[in-house]
Amino acid sequence: MIPSLFLAHGTPLLLTEENPYTLFLENYVQQLPRPSAILIFSAHWESGEQAVTACRQNGIIYDFAGGPDELYQMTYSAPGEIELSDRIMTLLSKIGIYSVLDDTRRLDHGAWVPLKIMYPNADIPVIALSIDPELPLSYQYEIGKTLAKLREEDVLIIGSGGTSHNLEQFQYNIGVAEGWTVRFEEWLEDKVLKWDIESLFNFKSLAPYASLAVPTMEHFIPFIIAMGLGHQEKQAKLLHRSYQYGNLSLTAWRF
Numbered sequence: 001m002i003p004s005l006f007l008a009h010g011t012p013l014l015l016t017e018e019n020p021y022t023l024f025l026e027n028y029v030q031q032l033p034r035p036s037a038i039l040i041f042s043a044h045w046e047s048g049e050q051a052v053t054a055c056r057q058n059g060i061i062y063d064f065a066g067g068p069d070e071l072y073q074m075t076y077s078a079p080g081e082i083e084l085s086d087r088i089m090t091l092l093s094k095i096g097i098y099s100v101l102d103d104t105r106r107l108d109h110g111a112w113v114p115l116k117i118m119y120p121n122a123d124i125p126v127i128a129l130s131i132d133p134e135l136p137l138s139y140q141y142e143i144g145k146t147l148a149k150l151r152e153e154d155v156l157i158i159g160s161g162g163t164s165h166n167l168e169q170f171q172y173n174i175g176v177a178e179g180w181t182v183r184f185e186e187w188l189e190d191k192v193l194k195w196d197i198e199s200l201f202n203f204k205s206l207a208p209y210a211s212l213a214v215p216t217m218e219h220f221i222p223f224i225i226a227m228g229l230g231h232q233e234k235q236a237k238l239l240h241r242s243y244q245y246g247n248l249s250l251t252a253w254r255f
Helices: 020-031 069-073 082-093 109-118 137-153 179-193 197-201 221-229
Strands: 005-008 037-046 050-053 099-102 126-131 155-161 237-244 248-254
Touching: 005 221, 020 109, 020 237, 020 248, 037 082, 037 109, 037 221, 050 082, 082 099, 082 126, 082 137, 109 126, 109 155, 126 221, 137 155, 137 197, 137 221, 155 221, 179 197, 179 237, 179 248, 197 221, 221 248
Parallel strands: 005 155, 037 126, 037 155, 050 099
Antiparallel strands: 005 248, 050 126, 237 248
């Protein structure tokens, strides 16, 4: 059965510079079986109700500012798979989540940046799913748990966000991780490897420097969804961790 993943999507500059994380993604994808389709939860698509893309062909959004001109020339036109979008809606309805199909939404950079690194040919169907930051983390976990059965059909499900992600604290000229970021990431790793979901659901009050590492929830939620996808096995593996800008963690987890 294909694993589920959490991937930090960093910044769009990952596409224009070579670093340990992009090299890891390029190499790791060679170890995965080819997915029949890809589902991706992106931190950059927030909605008050669960939304699921339903298009025959995906486009992309340049939902960022700055960077070299080449970023704005890039494309990622992976196909969609409307029948699978319908099945996702059905599965979510079983846990009381009403969802809607969106045939106009294009892939934001939280989705297309990591996918372009890993699957540059854009020849695998991609479905994006929004996140609702107002739902408790226990419910986000249940969303992942509910969709996990799609893994049996070689559907690769990815949570794309960042476990330590504080734009206001970025230090663009620093080459090492700040101590508070490392402390938070070490706490997180310990709880995940122990599958201590109660501590993770309450990380805001338990984890060191939680308010600095996770000032807003949207980048953390995809991690909890991805963990829910691995509920049956309860076996997590940290595949990669590096840092940029002092506190931007670039982590990859397999569940």
